[in-house]
Amino acid sequence: MPDKTEKPGKQQAADERPVRRQARGERRIKQLLEAAASVFCTTGYTAASTNAIAREAGVSPGTLYQFFPNKEAIAIELGGRLMHEMREAYGEALAPLDPATPLEEAVAAAVDRFIDFNCRNPVFFALMHGPDIPGRIAQEHDALHATLITRVETLITPFMPGTPAADVNRVAQVCVGIYKAGLELVLAHEGAEREAYIQELKNVLIRYLDPLVVD
Amino acid sequence: MPDKTEKPGKQQAADERPVRRQARGERRIKQLLEAAASVFCTTGYTAASTNAIAREAGVSPGTLYQFFPNKEAIAIELGGRLMHEMREAYGEALAPLDPATPLEEAVAAAVDRFIDFNCRNPVFFALMHGPDIPGRIAQEHDALHATLITRVETLITPFMPGTPAADVNRVAQVCVGIYKAGLELVLAHEGAEREAYIQELKNVLIRYLDPLVVD
């Protein structure tokens, strides 16, 4: 019987044992996550088999399950580390900025940071864009999306005071949608062409937002 | 696409059987395709099981395979009929238009047509957006995407004469990307909110393209 563990969160509960990891274990976990990233990137989440991940990491299936209770946990952990890394690298990207900053600069800075991170970690895009993702990761996706929307709202609100909240939200949704579409195009190209697409993405956002600005 | 009236004289290839369909068969095929559309819509292509499609259609798995050689063929046939229906309904959407037509009208007309079709046939979006689609449908997807790009190129080229082909192509790619992102938002909302998103999508495209226009 596959016992469905409904653990609410991390290894903190009294019913969950601490499990003293050795250095070897930490190394294996890192190996496995890197392998998973590679496999997820090329085949997507659902099509990625745990055996394939184990093989890519050079270990047996049993070893994989020594460190992860199930396939979903691998993606969760990977997503969590990615999010953490993103926050570490860029602090609060889309951080509240100097009110005097012109729109153009604000957009360019935000786009550059996010694009940069996603180019370095293509798994992030793969994990967050699959409509094939199961329940738990979908929740994380939704959570990330929601915080992203909120951040964009706080970013653009100063530029358009007096605008109804519903309209601001819609604008934010559109911005994030544009960003995702642009990211896909950016990741599909390289070198100078990639740079050109990044510029186009900035153009789209700036030209969309500029007429909305209320001085 | 199954031909209703096969010419007996022109039959060739030993691997292809004539298979004279009866009215009952045509009815079943329609039933099955509708069931498939429903299941694909809710679970996506890969997660949709042929047994589930058969159950949804109220027939046995064996009956399903009486009309389709495999799961992929169902999606292919469904996609083909959808494409045909789209051409029937809108002729050549994005048809070459009066050179005097202002950009704003051209964009609005194209968006309205495509959005309308996609709202009526949400399966189309589901089938064309899954990164979980297998080889054959992916080819159809790519083909559709390529023709879409070409059409957009011919649509916008008159507005920006003298622009290098590579730039025009990039602009077309960005437009289609924006459209896809907008479509997702539109489909996620209903009623007045949906209309508002449609308007925003038009705004994004118009404001993006307007500065590129060379008079």
Next chain:
DNA sequence: GTGAAACGCGAGCGATCTCTCGTGTTTGCC
């Protein structure tokens, strides 16, 4: 009416995938 072919059924085959289990090895602490 009659025969052939299209239609319809559903148990189940074979392949695949997730996850387990029994067993053996390595590590870290005393």
Next chain:
DNA sequence: GGCAAACACGAGAGATCGCTCGCGTTTCAC
């Protein structure tokens, strides 16, 4: 050195899915 726990293995259990096959039913041309 001794021992418990962490680590490692890989065969395979259990489940699911695509698809088949044998057999019974309906349709239709003659």
